[in-house]
Amino acid sequence: MNPTGLSGAAVAPAIPHLAIDPFSYAFFDDPYPAHQEMREAGPVVYLDQWNVYGVARYAEVYAVFNDPLTFCSSRGVGLSDFAKEKPWRPPSLILEADPPAHTRTRAVLSKVLSPAVMKRLRDGFMASAEAKVDELLARGSFDAIPDLAEAYPLSVFPDALGLKPEGRDHLIPYASLVFNAFGPPNELRQQAIERSAPHQAYVTEQCQRDNLAPGGFGACIHAFSDSGEITPAEAPLLVRSLLSAGLDTTVYGIGAAVYCLARFPDQWARLRADPSLARNAFEEAVRFESPVQTFFRTTTRDVELGGIVIPEGEKVLMFLGAANRDPRRWEQPDAYDVARKVSGHVGFGSGIHMCVGQLVARLEGEAVLTALARKVGSITMSGAPKRRYNNTLRGLESLPVTFTPA
Amino acid sequence: MTTITFIHPDKSSQTVDAADGDSLMLAALTHGVDGIVAECGGNAVCATCHVYVDDAWAAKLDPVSDDEDALLDGTAAERLPNSRLSCQVKVQPSLAGLVVRIPDKQS
Numbered sequence: 477m478n479p480t481g482l483s484g485a486a487v488a489p490a491i492p493h494l495a496i497d498p499f500s501y502a503f504f505d506d507p508y509p510a511h512q513e514m515r516e517a518g519p520v521v522y523l524d525q526w527n528v529y530g531v532a533r534y535a536e537v538y539a540v541f542n543d544p545l546t547f548c549s550s551r552g553v554g555l556s557d558f559a560k561e562k563p564w565r566p567p568s569l570i571l572e573a574d575p576p577a578h579t580r581t582r583a584v585l586s587k588v589l590s591p592a593v594m595k596r597l598r599d600g601f602m603a604s605a606e607a608k609v610d611e612l613l614a615r616g617s618f619d620a621i622p623d624l625a626e627a628y629p630l631s632v633f634p635d636a637l638g639l640k641p642e643g644r645d646h647l648i649p650y651a652s653l654v655f656n657a658f659g660p661p662n663e664l665r666q667q668a669i670e671r672s673a674p675h676q677a678y679v680t681e682q683c684q685r686d687n688l689a690p691g692g693f694g695a696c697i698h699a700f701s702d703s704g705e706i707t708p709a710e711a712p713l714l715v716r717s718l719l720s721a722g723l724d725t726t727v728y729g730i731g732a733a734v735y736c737l738a739r740f741p742d743q744w745a746r747l748r749a750d751p752s753l754a755r756n757a758f759e760e761a762v763r764f765e766s767p768v769q770t771f772f773r774t775t776t777r778d779v780e781l782g783g784i785v786i787p788e789g790e791k792v793l794m795f796l797g798a799a800n801r802d803p804r805r806w807e808q809p810d811a812y813d814v815a816r817k818v819s820g821h822v823g824f825g826s827g828i829h830m831c832v833g834q835l836v837a838r839l840e841g842e843a844v845l846t847a848l849a850r851k852v853g854s855i856t857m858s859g860a861p862k863r864r865y866n867n868t869l870r871g872l873e874s875l876p877v878t879f880t881p882a
Numbered sequence: 883m884t885t886i887t888f889i890h891p892d893k894s895s896q897t898v899d900a901a902d903g904d905s906l907m908l909a910a911l912t913h914g915v916d917g918i919v920a921e922c923g924g925n926a927v928c929a930t931c932h933v934y935v936d937d938a939w940a941a942k943l944d945p946v947s948d949d950e951d952a953l954l955d956g957t958a959a960e961r962l963p964n965s966r967l968s969c970q971v972k973v974q975p976s977l978a979g980l981v982v983r984i985p986d987k988q989s
Contacts, residue, residue, distance in 0.1 A: 586927070587952065590955070591929040591953055591955070593956070755989055759921065817911065820911075821923075824922070827925065828925075830923075830925045834921075834927060834928070835928060838928075842989075
């Protein structure tokens, strides 16, 4: 009998079991109390609803991201374990791959989306954002989600990729499907997959070389099959990665930034006073709202994390949004601060799988926020915002706003 | 600890005692040195932690990898022969006294 419980270092601490369902509508409506409960419960928790381990503190999320051989992606980055269940689509060659296979495909996409490529796109992206903001100022009142957060990326990204004009309306539904499918077999995932056939057919077709305009990201990917870095059979699947992850994510990111600026007038005033803060203001919105909320990994061996032993073959759910507001890492984590030193946030992930398109996202975000800061005097919400539900993505369905000119 | 001096575009300088094993980028962020943005947090994606290494030191650093070389082609400020990404330079005792200049823009 040891009433103090201090029987020696050999006794492993018990893992906290929590009843939180991070894929429920109630959670999506307000995840922050649950984020805090998970962070305070311990460095690693167990979520009984889906029988998964969870990490919500910054240190453990960072640790899982940066040990990809122990916490692998090739068994899927959703709840479904590819070792036990057939994936709903052919696995991604980059997102759902581990080194060394991942290293080769990642290198190709890194080159296609490099800082040098962004320099060439910059002027065009900035001009499109200015035109979009001029058009919205002329309208005055509009819905900032479809009319700005969706309309702007749709005006630049599919062209940069080299997609045909026809059928682009499949892009957002396809991405929504991909991100819902990372979740558990709930209503959101099942409905998305039931309705997936036409979107999958479109995407599969557009990834073929003949359908991609010269000079675009898609054609550049296929060109790497000529020089042997990838095979001709791999190229379409890598194009698919840009179609899956390159559009809807930036829609949510821009939506998050506009929602922040509409809610926090003091921060909007700082941005207006110094438009050079635009890029950082976008980055801080990605930390603050964390448009990509979660990703899973699967353990390849028994591993100790935060004093807890996780057995081999277990799913570990990382809460990016909770890590990005962990008070152990961030001062005033629940404040949106356009001048915050935000380097190190995990809104784009971290480590070898960190978002390969993050430079495109930042360029789009900077372009929109720069145009807003230069041209718009006030942003006011003219109706109640409405949330859009997705198993992985956090954002709005509708954000009615009114712009007045500067 | 290794002493590193950062020189800002306005010629003002900051000397910090950097932890050995950290990257030069992390040393700058940890010690509140402005001008090194490090958008990607040290994952060699973004080229926003660009520095110019003092000529006396350039040859003493580990050579530029192919990945770093490609990223340096995309820096916002002009790439020079002594350009480096500070996330790829590891602080170590042999670099005591290292001087680096920070460019006027990172994005």
